[in-house]
Amino acid sequence: MATETQESAKLAQLAHENPDEIEVAAGREREQLEGWIPALASDAEIREALEKAFDYRGDITITQKDGSQVVGYLFDRQRGASLEDSFVRVIPSNDAKAKVSIAYSEIAALAFSGRDTAAGKTFEAWVKKYWEKKAAGEQNIQIEPEKLD
Amino acid sequence: MAVPVSQAWTVATYVLKQKMMGRKKYPLVLMLEPLFRCNLACAGCGKIQYPAHILKAELSPEECFKAVEECGTPMVAIPGGEPLLHPQMPEIVAGLVARKKYVYMCTNALLLKEKLHLFKPSKYLSFSVHVDGQREHHDFSVCREGGYDIAMEGVRVAVEAGFRVTTNTTLFDGADPNSVRAHFDELMVAGVESMMVSPGYTYDKAPDQKHFLGRARSKKLFRSILSNRKKTWRFNASPIFMEFLMGKKDLTCTPWGMPTFSIFGWQKPCYLLQDGYADSFKELMETVEWSNYGTESGNPQCANCMVHSGYEASGVNYTFSSLKGLLQTAKGIFFSKYEDEGAMKLLNEWKPASYGPLVQIGAPVTNSASELQEVSGD
Numbered sequence: 146m147a148t149e150t151q152e153s154a155k156l157a158q159l160a161h162e163n164p165d166e167i168e169v170a171a172g173r174e175r176e177q178l179e180g181w182i183p184a185l186a187s188d189a190e191i192r193e194a195l196e197k198a199f200d201y202r203g204d205i206t207i208t209q210k211d212g213s214q215v216v217g218y219l220f221d222r223q224r225g226a227s228l229e230d231s232f233v234r235v236i237p238s239n240d241a242k243a244k245v246s247i248a249y250s251e252i253a254a255l256a257f258s259g260r261d262t263a264a265g266k267t268f269e270a271w272v273k274k275y276w277e278k279k280a281a282g283e284q285n286i287q288i289e290p291e292k293l294d
Numbered sequence: 295m296a297v298p299v300s301q302a303w304t305v306a307t308y309v310l311k312q313k314m315m316g317r318k319k320y321p322l323v324l325m326l327e328p329l330f331r332c333n334l335a336c337a338g339c340g341k342i343q344y345p346a347h348i349l350k351a352e353l354s355p356e357e358c359f360k361a362v363e364e365c366g367t368p369m370v371a372i373p374g375g376e377p378l379l380h381p382q383m384p385e386i387v388a389g390l391v392a393r394k395k396y397v398y399m400c401t402n403a404l405l406l407k408e409k410l411h412l413f414k415p416s417k418y419l420s421f422s423v424h425v426d427g428q429r430e431h432h433d434f435s436v437c438r439e440g441g442y443d444i445a446m447e448g449v450r451v452a453v454e455a456g457f458r459v460t461t462n463t464t465l466f467d468g469a470d471p472n473s474v475r476a477h478f479d480e481l482m483v484a485g486v487e488s489m490m491v492s493p494g495y496t497y498d499k500a501p502d503q504k505h506f507l508g509r510a511r512s513k514k515l516f517r518s519i520l521s522n523r524k525k526t527w528r529f530n531a532s533p534i535f536m537e538f539l540m541g542k543k544d545l546t547c548t549p550w551g552m553p554t555f556s557i558f559g560w561q562k563p564c565y566l567l568q569d570g571y572a573d574s575f576k577e578l579m580e581t582v583e584w585s586n587y588g589t590e591s592g593n594p595q596c597a598n599c600m601v602h603s604g605y606e607a608s609g610v611n612y613t614f615s616s617l618k619g620l621l622q623t624a625k626g627i628f629f630s631k632y633e634d635e636g637a638m639k640l641l642n643e644w645k646p647a648s649y650g651p652l653v654q655i656g657a658p659v660t661n662s663a664s665e666l667q668e669v670s671g672d
């Protein structure tokens with residue numbers, strides 16, 4: 146789920162307004178996480194970083210304390226009372242059917258290594274591009290889905 | 295009736311059976327997501343932003359059937375991604391129809407004409423075509439010029455071939471109620487069985503985070519659209535849910551009403567929020583702290599939500615909870631045009647955004663050149 150930083154716009158809005166009186170709902174903060182290598186010095190830092198990794202729309206790389214690495218999409222996390230009881234679950238980038246579980250306590254390093262697939266894709270960006278292409282006389286203007294190969 | 299009598303009967307007996315069994319939390323529609331990849335890239339969509347290896351992954355027919363049997367709902371909606379990109383979709387749909395499930399296959403219809411011959415018309419199968427408004431509105435919403443014409447061609451071809459066809463319209467900030475009403479007229483002329491309409495939601499994962507309707511504006515918008523209804527319009531939604539959208543009824547969220555199953559497992563807690571995954575439906579129902587969700591919970595993530603996946607089941611539950619609920623629903627279906635002078639005034643005085651079909655067109659542009667490059671794929 147979201148961290149307080151990501152939800153700050155909504156929290157600020159709700160501090161002043163009743164949900165039923167809100168005209169335009171606040172979105173959430175988009176953090177630039179691509180390429181980030183968080184410090185994992187304290188338990189709190191580990192939890193916060195893994196919460197952001199859970200929210201991230203790109204692959205991450207986890208280095209375990211035994212030196213092995215897992216690269217993939219972190220699709221789930223289960224938070225327990227201790228780091229030993231808390232797990233992330235990752236679908237490795239080379240095996241779509243595997244779901245690898247890793248205890249928070251086994252994680253030595255984390256990197257937001259994959260591209261953030263949600264970055265930069267706003268309506269404003271689309272509309273600006275649209276008008277530019279229109280002015281240049283182009284037709285059938287569209288955003289193409291990502292190439293998968 | 296907006297749905298066949300057999301479907302209404304199946305749903306009614308299912309709900310009554312759950313109530314007689316004393317079950318307080320039961321699902322109504324399974325949201326089955328067999329894949330996330332799509333042939334559109336709408337800025338408002340939060341479902342398709344994943345690395346390529348996730349977008350290439352898909353559920354097998356067996357995994358789909360297991361999920362359907364686990365949760366036991368009489369209706370299965372298949373959103374996505376775009377389901378028609380799944381090579382085994384005809385097999386999945388045929389398997390669900392054989393199990394006598396009422397299937398709503400959600401599609402942007404770009405491939406509908408081409409793939410229609412792979413499906414058989416059935417009272418159990420309906421194509422739920424995503425059309426977000428009249429031509430200009432839809433094209434902007436799906437970020438593709440010409441998208442509307444292809445979708446409507448898909449609708450016409452499917453209707454002519456004898457399929458049940460419904461539509462699904464999502465409205466964001468900047469929607470023009472007069473245009474939405476004209477859109478309903480166009481859909482009815484095209485021969486669709488019924489229409490569904492829902493406000494967009496501040497979906498955490500959507501790249502665009504600026505154009506979501508708050509509850510107050512949603513209610514105004516839906517009151518002006520859905521009051522003073524035309525006789526020709528048929529909706530695929532519970533009348534109580536639609537009264538909720540119009541601000542005439544308070545409902546609390548039923549987050550377990552439309553559970554979602556995808557390549558990740560059972561999504562906690564609802565179709566819109568991703569707070570982790572369970573490996574079985576039973577685990578989903580038993581491990582989610584349900585009181586943490588719904589607008590009334592104070593959870594900021596639920597604050598503006600009025601979408602059908604949370605509140606349609608609440609409307610159905612309201613209908614079957616008392617004689618009053620049944621009578622109000624019957625009145626909504628058979629007698630009420632929801633005449634409302636105030637709503638008519640709202641409609642007549644509504645100022646469409648002067649700069650074009652969507653509010654986004656006039657919004658200040660702050661994005662960097664690199665972001666724009668990413669959007670266009672240049």
Ligand code: SF4
Pocket residue numbers: 547548549563564565566567587588589595596599600601603604605
């Ligand atoms: S209000 Fe209900 S449906 Fe909406 S986001 Fe919250 S839990 Fe999900």
